[in-house]
Amino acid sequence: MPVITHQSFADEPLPTQDFDVIVIGSGIGGLVTATQLAAKGANVLVLESYIIPGGSSGYFEREGYRFDVGASMIFGFGDQGTTNLLTRALEAVNVKLETIPDPVQINYHLPGELQVRVHRDYEKFLQELGEKFPDEREGIRKFYDECWQVFNCLNAMELLSLEEPRYLMRVFFQNPGACLGLVQYLPKNVGEVAKRHISNPELLKFIDIECYCWSVVPADLTPMINAGMVFSDRHYGGINYPKGGVGQIAEKLAEGLQKAGGTIQYKARAKQILIENGQAVGVELTNGRVYRARRIVSNATRWDTFGKLIPEKMMPSSEKKWRKRYQKSPSFLSLHLGVEASVLTPETDCHHIIVEDWQKMEEPEGTIFVSIPTLLDPDLAPPGYHIIHAFTPSWIDNWEDLPPTEYEQKKEEAAWGIVDRLEKIFPGLDAGLDYMEVGTARSHRRFLNRDDGTYGPIPSRQLRGLLGMPFNRTAIPGLYCVGDSTFPGQGLNAVAFSGFACAHRIAVDLKLG
Ligand SMILES: NC(=O)c1ccc[n+]([C@@H]2O[C@H](COP(=O)([O-])OP(=O)(O)OC[C@H]3O[C@@H](n4cnc5c(N)ncnc54)[C@H](O)[C@@H]3O)[C@@H](O)[C@H]2O)c1
Numbered sequence: 001m002p003v004i005t006h007q008s009f010a011d012e013p014l015p016t017q018d019f020d021v022i023v024i025g026s027g028i029g030g031l032v033t034a035t036q037l038a039a040k041g042a043n044v045l046v047l048e049s050y051i052i053p054g055g056s057s058g059y060f061e062r063e064g065y066r067f068d069v070g071a072s073m074i075f076g077f078g079d080q081g082t083t084n085l086l087t088r089a090l091e092a093v094n095v096k097l098e099t100i101p102d103p104v105q106i107n108y109h110l111p112g113e114l115q116v117r118v119h120r121d122y123e124k125f126l127q128e129l130g131e132k133f134p135d136e137r138e139g140i141r142k143f144y145d146e147c148w149q150v151f152n153c154l155n156a157m158e159l160l161s162l163e164e165p166r167y168l169m170r171v172f173f174q175n176p177g178a179c180l181g182l183v184q185y186l187p188k189n190v191g192e193v194a195k196r197h198i199s200n201p202e203l204l205k206f207i208d209i210e211c212y213c214w215s216v217v218p219a220d221l222t223p224m225i226n227a228g229m230v231f232s233d234r235h236y237g238g239i240n241y242p243k244g245g246v247g248q249i250a251e252k253l254a255e256g257l258q259k260a261g262g263t264i265q266y267k268a269r270a271k272q273i274l275i276e277n278g279q280a281v282g283v284e285l286t287n288g289r290v291y292r293a294r295r296i297v298s299n300a301t302r303w304d305t306f307g308k309l310i311p312e313k314m315m316p317s318s319e320k321k322w323r324k325r326y327q328k329s330p331s332f333l334s335l336h337l338g339v340e341a342s343v344l345t346p347e348t349d350c351h352h353i354i355v356e357d358w359q360k361m362e363e364p365e366g367t368i369f370v371s372i373p374t375l376l377d378p379d380l381a382p383p384g385y386h387i388i389h390a391f392t393p394s395w396i397d398n399w400e401d402l403p404p405t406e407y408e409q410k411k412e413e414a415a416w417g418i419v420d421r422l423e424k425i426f427p428g429l430d431a432g433l434d435y436m437e438v439g440t441a442r443s444h445r446r447f448l449n450r451d452d453g454t455y456g457p458i459p460s461r462q463l464r465g466l467l468g469m470p471f472n473r474t475a476i477p478g479l480y481c482v483g484d485s486t487f488p489g490q491g492l493n494a495v496a497f498s499g500f501a502c503a504h505r506i507a508v509d510l511k512l513g
């Protein structure tokens, strides 16, 4: 009998092939589902195709640098209220992470020399924005205060599965005002609320980029509930960076999962979800091994779940309808740079957004996102160096079907184009470059297993807020989805919510304590 640890690789057999729950994928959505269920006593197996946990929230190391794969601006790490879902997810399995507060969420560099810093301090932010748009001071306050109304409703209640009627009744009786407040905002988008308070077109463009930089769509398409979370939590719990890098969140959750008796297998790529008599009953890996469970959860995107893990011909009609309402957002072109510390002044902010032309904001490479995590945690780079992660939206079509040399050349050209544009904000960047690794939509597809390398679903037309986003149950009995293809969408705190909700629904279905 081999020695069994709760962390293994796909070629090592497990003592049992039967579990309560199998979770495909160890993104934050998958890990929160798994840890919540393990903490309730379920026998959980997580199957991850990569060698470490985290997915988009993973990391990689090169020449003394530890780079975050994606996520770096982290919400949900506050220490009060109910919306601090990352803090809560870690606590549930008795693990802890040190976090470092970020005093400024974003430093925006916008057309017409407009520069705005979103301070952690709400009043300071309103003051700064008001100075740029003095005639709109009142509208600015009214708009952001309305976002707080949404946040306060969420932050007043326990956040669990909206597919569980007894929970809904309970929260309604405990907090009818907050529930009715949320019901009112569920079908709304940010654009209509912003236009009620604000008329200056440039300021409305600012609200567009405030939305676009996390939802990848402008205000008219961004759900108001999500904006309530993002525009308020940054001042309430604040943006906090995990010491040791974003990858620590997944590492700690995986550790907590094992402590709670769960199992995680790496290099375990699910090939198909097994369906018997119309019900999901197990998972077959690419190495042929089969595991069975009472419930199956997919943390892969909906496009990877329905069409790959479940054959196209078995796709439920509800999924077909969903695909008409939502489309894949672009992927990113990512530059992971190591630079000499002298390139940055000590007072540089950690996160920057650069838009040079409003007309191009939504175009490929139109907006540049910059994250410099070593300003908060210097240990991520060798002494005397910083990490700059710069990324910009980019579609897979631009990178498909290129022979290797052409692909490499195109990557180089695109990367140097971004470095040139960054020079205006960080002069001396080119000369101070020590290391550069470039990832394209193809890299995101390959390493994150995300169809076309997509960042997540975006509405294909103006929808009624969050009403069209599916919850965790699917039309196939026994199969659930979790992660950014489910309510409420992209974002670590959002997928953590999806994980809490998914685990809650399954725990009720399995009658776990
Ligand atoms: N805050 C930020 O700065 C930022 C930046 C980028 C991404 N993000 C967020 O990260 C979130 C992603 O979280 P998530 O939980 O939805 O998913 P994820 O994509 O991070 O994780 C999915 C995991 O499933 C694994 N997987 C997929 N198919 C598999 C298969 N067939 N077999 C085995 N494993 C498989 C992948 O390897 C990956 O680890 C998104 O919401 C995104 O918004 C945030």
Ligand SMILES: CC(C)=CCC/C(C)=C/C=C/C(C)=C/C=C/C(C)=C/C=C/C=C(C)/C=C/C=C(C)/C=C/C=C(\C)CCC=C(C)C
Pocket: 072, 073, 075, 106, 154, 159, 160, 162, 168, 169, 171, 172, 179, 180, 182, 183, 213, 214, 215, 225, 226, 227, 229, 230, 351, 352, 353, 369, 370, 371, 488, 489, 490, 491, 492, 493, 494, 497
């Ligand atoms: C009973 C009755 C009558 C009723 C009922 C009602 C109710 C209860 C309702 C409820 C609802 C709920 C719960 C909801 C929830 C929600 C949530 C949780 C949400 C969340 C959200 C979050 C989010 C969206 C987040 C996001 C974030 C992101 C995405 C981020 C990103 C970032 C990036 C990309 C980066 C940037 C930048 C730079 C770097 C510069």
